[in-house]
Amino acid sequence: MKTFKIDFEPLGKVASADKEDSIMQASINAGVDISSICGGKGKCGRCKIILKEGAATPITDAEKNMLSTDEIEKGFRLACQTKALSDLVVDIPPESLILSQRLQTEGEELEVGVEPIIQKVFLSLEPPTLSDPRPDLTRVIDGIYEQKRIKPRIDFILSKKISSILREGGWIVTTTLRENEIIGTEPGSSDAKFGMAFDIGSTKLAAYLVDLETGNMLDAIGLANPQVAYGDDIVSRIGYAMEEEKKREELRRAIMNGINGMIKNLCRRNGIGKKDLSDITIVGNTAMHHLLLGLPVRQLGLAPYIPVFKESQDIKARELGIDMVEGGYVHLLPLIGGYIGSDHVAMILATRIWEEEEEKVRIGIDIGTNTEIAFAKEGKIMSLSCASGPAFEGWGVKQGVKAMSGAIDKVSIEGHDVVCSTIDDKPAIGICGSGILDAIAKLYTSGAINDKGRLQEENSRVRRSDGGLEFVLVDKEKTGIDDDVVVCQSDISSILLAKSAIRAGISIGLEKMGVNEDEIGEVIIAGAFGSYIDPESAVTIGMLPDLDLKLFKQVGNAAGVGAKLALISRSERKLANTIADDVRYVETCIHPKFARILARSMFLPKPKIG
Numbered sequence: 366m367k368t369f370k371i372d373f374e375p376l377g378k379v380a381s382a383d384k385e386d387s388i389m390q391a392s393i394n395a396g397v398d399i400s401s402i403c404g405g406k407g408k409c410g411r412c413k414i415i416l417k418e419g420a421a422t423p424i425t426d427a428e429k430n431m432l433s434t435d436e437i438e439k440g441f442r443l444a445c446q447t448k449a450l451s452d453l454v455v456d457i458p459p460e461s462l463i464l465s466q467r468l469q470t471e472g473e474e475l476e477v478g479v480e481p482i483i484q485k486v487f488l489s490l491e492p493p494t495l496s497d498p499r500p501d502l503t504r505v506i507d508g509i510y511e512q513k514r515i516k517p518r519i520d521f522i523l524s525k526k527i528s529s530i531l532r533e534g535g536w537i538v539t540t541t542l543r544e545n546e547i548i549g550t551e552p553g554s555s556d557a558k559f560g561m562a563f564d565i566g567s568t569k570l571a572a573y574l575v576d577l578e579t580g581n582m583l584d585a586i587g588l589a590n591p592q593v594a595y596g597d598d599i600v601s602r603i604g605y606a607m608e609e610e611k612k613r614e615e616l617r618r619a620i621m622n623g624i625n626g627m628i629k630n631l632c633r634r635n636g637i638g639k640k641d642l643s644d645i646t647i648v649g650n651t652a653m654h655h656l657l658l659g660l661p662v663r664q665l666g667l668a669p670y671i672p673v674f675k676e677s678q679d680i681k682a683r684e685l686g687i688d689m690v691e692g693g694y695v696h697l698l699p700l701i702g703g704y705i706g707s708d709h710v711a712m713i714l715a716t717r718i719w720e721e722e723e724e725k726v727r728i729g730i731d732i733g734t735n736t737e738i739a740f741a742k743e744g745k746i747m748s749l750s751c752a753s754g755p756a757f758e759g760w761g762v763k764q765g766v767k768a769m770s771g772a773i774d775k776v777s778i779e780g781h782d783v784v785c786s787t788i789d790d791k792p793a794i795g796i797c798g799s800g801i802l803d804a805i806a807k808l809y810t811s812g813a814i815n816d817k818g819r820l821q822e823e824n825s826r827v828r829r830s831d832g833g834l835e836f837v838l839v840d841k842e843k844t845g846i847d848d849d850v851v852v853c854q855s856d857i858s859s860i861l862l863a864k865s866a867i868r869a870g871i872s873i874g875l876e877k878m879g880v881n882e883d884e885i886g887e888v889i890i891a892g893a894f895g896s897y898i899d900p901e902s903a904v905t906i907g908m909l910p911d912l913d914l915k916l917f918k919q920v921g922n923a924a925g926v927g928a929k930l931a932l933i934s935r936s937e938r939k940l941a942n943t944i945a946d947d948v949r950y951v952e953t954c955i956h957p958k959f960a961r962i963l964a965r966s967m968f969l970p971k972p973k974i975g
């Protein structure tokens with residue numbers, strides 16, 4: 366089949382594409398991260414590129430819908446809708462490029478005793494003789510028994526190598542023991558024992574390298590989830606995976622490659638060999654968990670959203686294609702149910718949300734496309750999830766972008782002055798989740814919008830455009846794009862819808878727990894997005910209850926911390942299982958007053974006097 370060369374500017378990356386490949390597909394192959402929310406369905410307009418040289422397929426109806434006449438004249442196309450008919454040179458505008466996304470990995474740590482599931486056993490063995498003709502493996506097992514009083518089995522693939530390892534090491538070897546199984550053997554002496562914990566979010570992956578001897582974290586990295594190329598929101602990805610098994614495998618490989626890339630990176634920069642990586646724990650939401658394991662997701666995409674299983678799993682890493690010590694296992698923490706996955710279990714584990722003794726309720730909230738909320742009182746925990754949607758990730762927000770360089774992340778308005786801060790202090794290219802939340806709160810307190818979220822035309826920065834009213838946040842001359850950055854009426858509606866889902870979830874949870882808002886003792890805000898929001902702005906728009914700001918605690922990536930706890934401690938692993946079994950799971954949308962509570966939560970609350 367004829368292939369064409371596609372030159373991606375300004376990156377200087379080149380891909381080849383056949384006539385079946387969209388430019389988006391070619392960009393994925395070349396490792397160029399073009400933004401996409403809809404998964405290449407031509408519905409989000411995030412994948413704009415400019416065709417500079419060459420011939421491509423004719424403009425589609427989807428492109429005519431998403432691009433302005435002016436943009437079409439300038440050569441703009443949607444990467445997901447365009448295919449090459451010759452070699453091409455395309456330009457990727459900054460707002461279409463996922464550049465150095467802000468990926469929070471840190472979380473508030475919790476100290477627990479170190480009791481890893483892995484141990485290393487050093488063996489100095491006698492070589493076989495005619496008077497001692499024990500098989501090689503028996504010799505190893507006897508050596509381990511002498512020290513540990515256990516007779517372990519051995520990983521089958523490893524058993525094929527043990528004879529040569531013993532001879533190579535001159536009968537001095539170190540074995541890696543996982544409970545009752547030998548999962549690694551190496552010549553000589555080594556006490557290096559490392560593990561990695563992963564939090565696989567829909568948008569971001571976080572990986573932590575931990576010394577299993579001390580329990581100390583040595584390094585951490587974040588990565589944009591490579592599946593984002595198939596759609597930002599998990600529903601798009603589930604839809605893609607449902608189309609055919611090959612596509613499900615494509616998504617599985619994308620996440621697996623992401624994990625392996627992080628393993629490689631962490632090992633390389635810390636001088637660690639793959640053989641020393643002896644344990645891995647993974648947490649993630651139910652969909653990510655299923656996509657990683659290659660489980661069917663059709664039943665997850667439809668009510669009543671049933672997972673294949675929810676129990677914790679220990680799976681040979683090689684069965685998943687994950688790189689670690691020869692016979693190593695990946696431990697996946699348990700799920701709770703519906704969309705509430707092991708990341709929520711890990712968040713509960715890390716925050717010890719049930720431990721406060723006072724009679725107040727503690728709330729733990731992780732805001733995302735799906736927001737999970739835990740309510741704890743007197744040792745009992747109830748959890749629910751609400752479909753807050755991807756608005757905080759940019760979907761449905763005209764100039765919404767991810768939290769990357771140049772994204773407006775904070776807004777303040779004093780009279781007619783609007784001050785926006787951007788990530789890395791770069792000229793504004795759009796507005797990210799914390800920025801839009803801040804902007805709407807400040808538009809409200811400054812009177813630029815009313816309590817129904819309507820923009821007020823008399824405000825000097827509000828203007829009428831083709832799409833309706835919009836508020837100019839940053840004038841074109843000061844932005845990094847050839848345009849103003851604005852907040853338009855439909856952006857406000859998207860955010861109010863998202864915040865109402867979260868607030869409705871909180872209201873329903875409190876009602877189910879039989880408590881009022883004034884009985885809330887603490888609101889723990891977990892997750893990357895939650896780390897960057899201003900709780901005061903979240904209260905102003907009514908996303909969070911109107912409490913003393915001291916009651917809000919932002920803890921960072923608690924799910925990642927929980928994954929690390931399960932990595933260094935078998936007791937924490939057990940506790941995670943107990944949490945998953947004991948948490949009461951509530952389905953919000955079957956609450957009889959759900960629609961009414963949701964509608965009521967859409968309004969902006971009356972500002973506090975004084």
Ligand code: FES
Pocket residue numbers: 400401402403404405406407408409410411412443444445446
């Ligand atoms: S329009 Fe191309 S990815 Fe959404």
